[in-house]
Amino acid sequence: MKVNFNLNGQNVSYDINPGEYLADTLRSHSFLSVKKACDEAACGACTVLLDGRPILSCSYLSARAEGKNVTTVEAVQDDVDEISNFFADEGADQCGFCNTGLALTIFALRKELKNPTDEDIKHFVVGNLCRCSGYQAQFKAIKKYLEAHK
Amino acid sequence: MEANRYLRPATLQEAYQILSEDAKNVLLGGGLWLKKATPSANALVDLSALGLDDIKDLGDAIEVGAMVSLRDFELSPLLKNIQGGILIEAVSQIMGVAFRNGATIGGSVAGRFPFSDIITPLLALETKVVFYPYKEMSLKDFLSFKGRVSDILTHIVIKKSKGPSFFKKVKTTALDFAVINVAIAKVNEEYRIAIGSRPSVASLTIKAMELANNGQKLTEELIAKVAELTSEELVFASTGSASAEYRKVLAKTYVKRGLEEVSK
Numbered sequence: 001m002k003v004n005f006n007l008n009g010q011n012v013s014y015d016i017n018p019g020e021y022l023a024d025t026l027r028s029h030s031f032l033s034v035k036k037a038c039d040e041a042a043c044g045a046c047t048v049l050l051d052g053r054p055i056l057s058c059s060y061l062s063a064r065a066e067g068k069n070v071t072t073v074e075a076v077q078d079d080v081d082e083i084s085n086f087f088a089d090e091g092a093d094q095c096g097f098c099n100t101g102l103a104l105t106i107f108a109l110r111k112e113l114k115n116p117t118d119e120d121i122k123h124f125v126v127g128n129l130c131r132c133s134g135y136q137a138q139f140k141a142i143k144k145y146l147e148a149h150k
Numbered sequence: 151m152e153a154n155r156y157l158r159p160a161t162l163q164e165a166y167q168i169l170s171e172d173a174k175n176v177l178l179g180g181g182l183w184l185k186k187a188t189p190s191a192n193a194l195v196d197l198s199a200l201g202l203d204d205i206k207d208l209g210d211a212i213e214v215g216a217m218v219s220l221r222d223f224e225l226s227p228l229l230k231n232i233q234g235g236i237l238i239e240a241v242s243q244i245m246g247v248a249f250r251n252g253a254t255i256g257g258s259v260a261g262r263f264p265f266s267d268i269i270t271p272l273l274a275l276e277t278k279v280v281f282y283p284y285k286e287m288s289l290k291d292f293l294s295f296k297g298r299v300s301d302i303l304t305h306i307v308i309k310k311s312k313g314p315s316f317f318k319k320v321k322t323t324a325l326d327f328a329v330i331n332v333a334i335a336k337v338n339e340e341y342r343i344a345i346g347s348r349p350s351v352a353s354l355t356i357k358a359m360e361l362a363n364n365g366q367k368l369t370e371e372l373i374a375k376v377a378e379l380t381s382e383e384l385v386f387a388s389t390g391s392a393s394a395e396y397r398k399v400l401a402k403t404y405v406k407r408g409l410e411e412v413s414k
Contacts, residue, residue, distance in 0.1 A: 001156060018194060019153030021185075041182045042325060047248050053221070054248035059182045063156040064196060105248065126324050127246015 005065040007031075008075035014062070022048065022057035022065055026072065033073045033100045044128035047101035048072050054108045056127075073100045079107050082148070086141040094132030102128040106142055110149055121146070152190035158199045162282040166302055168195050177302065179257015180219065182249060187261075202256070202304055205229065211309045216256025216302075220244055220268070223255050232308060233275055233335050236315035240271045240333065243319050260303040262293060262351050267319055269293070270346035271333035273354060276309035293351055311337045316408035320400050322391065329392045330400045334408040341368075341409065343376075345401050348386045355380045358405070368413040377406040 003025075004013045016025055023046040026034045034057055037045035041059040048057045049071035073080045080103045087093050102125065109116065109124045116124070121142055130138065153176075159165040169175050174192035178184065202215035205226050212228050223229060224241045244250060244258075244267050258268050259279060269289070277289040281301035289306070292299070316334040321327070328347040335342050341362040346352030358380040366372060386397040 017153070018156035019151040019191070021151075040186060041245070041249055041252075044246060044248060050251070053251045055252050056182070056248050059185070060252055061156065061178070061181055061184075061194065061196075063158075063194075064181075064198065066158075108247075123242065124247050127248050129325070 001063065003062050003066050005067060006069045008071060016062045018063060020062045022060045022062045022070070025062040026057065031072050031074070035097055035100060037097065044105065045098050045101045047104050047128065049104055049108055052108065052111065054105050071104070073103055076107055083107070083141070083145050086145045087138065090137040090141040092133055092137035092141045098128060098130045102130070102138070106145065110146060116146070151185045151188065153192070153194050155193040156196065157193050158196045160199055162200060162302060162304065165195055165197060165200070166282060168193060169300065169302070179216070179260065180253035182253045183261070197302070208307070211307050213305050213307050214255055216254060216260070216304050218255045220250035220253045220255060220258065221247060224250060233311050233313060233337070234315045236271045236274070236317050236333060236335060237268070237308070240267050240317050240319070243267055245325055255306060256303050259289070259306055264349050264351045265327040265347045266352065267328055267331055267346070270331045270344045270352040271317055272306070272308065273344040273352050274315070274333035274335040274342045275311060275337065278307040279303055280305040280307060290354060311335070313337060314412040314414070316411050318404045318408065320404070330397050332401065332404040332408055334405070334412050336412045341412070343380060343405060345380065345384055348384060348397055348401070349389050350385065350387070353384055355383050357383045362409065368409060373406055373409045373413070376409060377402045380405045
């Protein structure tokens, strides 16, 4: 079957299987920034934005994206570069596998929450797991990124 | 997952017809547990074109469409006002924001998931479930209904109530299923106590509630008795994450703390 949606500002039309998930569709079209790790809606590595809100693309059927706007890190490169720089400054990066999903979640957080408290920030990013770093350095980096956009 | 067709019917009647045609036609909620629960299907039936994503104020109750996401449920000002915000507190502890943007309230309730953190407080309140073809029943009756329900859950209706409430999800990490969850609400001067993830699906503690509501003042001694009765009345079982004995102790402890809090 066909699915038509807007991907990073461009209308696309892809052939998909009815039971195919969005992470697989995007990766098969070379959007390898969309990571697959747990593949069961538990880790956040596959996060993309659907109409501006973070979703888990490993567990979102591609057919459901019909007529919607899908955003991967490629479309918000400036913000992602900025987030990456704050991460580097805090030493929050190690393997980097979770970064693209987390960066999109942080970007969505900035758009959705005005003046978030520390608890609000943690609550928003809790679904994005990182197995390398612990979370303190990432948390500091997120706060500095948000501070820079006040 | 393996599926032959994906369908987005334009009416409930059409959706019901498709589901009736073949037992391997599967109704989609948010689909977050789909690949685990249902590795293959004939047709996937998506209700997202049926306008079931609204939260409406009915006056004495709030009606929530089955396709409302858990995140929209969490952010709803209408639901925030019910019973001290117990529903928001519970739903916001389910996985992360991206998960809740995908998962639906209908999927969460229709699935009757034993680990559900939202069924427990809904049960402690007065909640009805509405199906197509038209039928409604209390959430309590739905949870104890044996067998498969082939009708389509379209809405849940939560009676408005005010008063103190308590919710506790015991978990090992932020994203784990509850080892146990406890919801207590004082609705119209009556205490309602529900316990879920024991690990079976949430239940009201009928005998313990009778004792708590027998007209006596809830003293420290009576609270201890109610808590004890709760742990005796319900069935607790062991899983990899916790033993039955541990769950029992947790239930007793949090019913006691919860009652102390809501009876202040």
